[in-house]
Amino acid sequence: KQEVTQIPAALSVPEGENLVLNCSFTDSAIYNLQWFRQDPGKGLTSLLLIQSSQREQTSGRLNASLDKSSGRSTLYIAASQPGDSATYLCAVPSGSARQLTFGSGTQLTVLP
Amino acid sequence: ETGVTQTPRHLVMGMTNKKSLKCEQHLGHNAMYWYKQSAKKPLELMFVYSLEERVENNSVPSRFSPECPNSSHLFLHLHTLQPEDSALYLCASSQESVRVGYGYTFGSGTRLTVV
Numbered sequence: 001k002q003e004v005t006q007i008p009a010a011l012s013v014p015e016g017e018n019l020v021l022n023c024s025f026t027d028s029a030i031y032n033l034q035w036f037r038q039d040p041g042k043g044l045t046s047l048l049l050i051q052s053s054q055r056e057q058t059s060g061r062l063n064a065s066l067d068k069s070s071g072r073s074t075l076y077i078a079a080s081q082p083g084d085s086a087t088y089l090c091a092v093p094s095g096s097a098r099q100l101t102f103g104s105g106t107q108l109t110v111l112p
Numbered sequence: 113e114t115g116v117t118q119t120p121r122h123l124v125m126g127m128t129n130k131k132s133l134k135c136e137q138h139l140g141h142n143a144m145y146w147y148k149q150s151a152k153k154p155l156e157l158m159f160v161y162s163l164e165e166r167v168e169n170n171s172v173p174s175r176f177s178p179e180c181p182n183s184s185h186l187f188l189h190l191h192t193l194q195p196e197d198s199a200l201y202l203c204a205s206s207q208e209s210v211r212v213g214y215g216y217t218f219g220s221g222t223r224l225t226v227v
Contacts, residue, residue: 004154034215043118043202043220089155091216099168100147100204100216102155 002027002094006103013080014111021075021106023090028068035064035075036089038105044089048075080110115139118203118219125193126227133188133222135203141217143208144186146178149200149221161186162208193226200224 003026013019023033032051036044048057048064050073056065063076073090087107091100116137125131137144146158160168161180175197177189186203203219 032215036218041200041221041223044204044218046215046217049215091155099157099160099170100155104154 002030002092002101004090004092004101004103006088006090006106008106009104010107010109012109012111015080015082017080017110018076018078019080019108021077021088021108023073023075023103025071025073025092025101027094028071030068030092030094032093033064033066033073034091034100035062035073036091038087038089040087047088077108080108082110082112084108084110116203116205116217116219118201118222120222121220122223122225124225124227125190127193127195129193130189130191132190133201133203133224135186135188135219137184137186137203137205137217139205139207139217141205141207142183143206144180144183145204145206145216146186146188147202147204147218149202151199155202159188190224193224195226198224198226 005024007022034049035047038044050057050066061078066073087105089105091102094101119134143162147155149155157170158172159178164180175192179187200221202221204216206216207214
């Protein structure tokens with residue numbers, strides 16, 4: 001059974017810092033990995049989707065990497081801003097690939 | 113607008129009420145999902161519909177009843193709920209294919225409170 005772990009559970013940084021969020025998964029036979037952002041009480045916004053054949057994906061100040069063999073992904077946020085404050089979730093398809101298994105998320109607070 | 117629209121955004125219902133949650137996707141996807149997010153817990157898959165046919169039901173209580181009349185619409189019918197069913201209910205869609213590799217798009221969710 002696939003398990004997804006995210007470290008740290010919470011992170012508070014001053015504005016302007018570069019930061020790294022970590023995601024690990026137990027079953028490396030994944031099709032892809034997706035990073036989401038969730039604001040309090042809201043739905044999920046997709047940030048980046050990395051296919052199993054890719055090493056990384058970039059979107060603006062965000063860069064996500066994937067190392068299937070070690071079962072790890074990182075989300076790098078450059079020059080953090082208060083507007084980046086949210087919970088960040090990683091998820092991988094598992095089973096028949098119809099089910100997304102989520103981590104518990106990293107709650108990020110960027111202080112002005 | 114994410115391409116997946118959920119209504120209502122908020123719902124308060126008594127334990128004896130019957131209500132329905134609605135989800136509509138405008139992305140041309142062929143699979144739709146219901147997820148439940150309770151406080152301090154990871155998201156849990158409730159139901160999967162692929163090509164309008166229910167393919168997985170993760171042991172969800174019968175007081176939750178899904179309906180998928182076509183590939184663009186998904187409903188979750190609720191009856192005789194318990195206070196512990198209070199949560200954020202999220203709808204998602206994706207495009208299933210032989211080459212699995214497409215991402216999921218989520219709606220904004222319905223915040224349900226059972227009193």
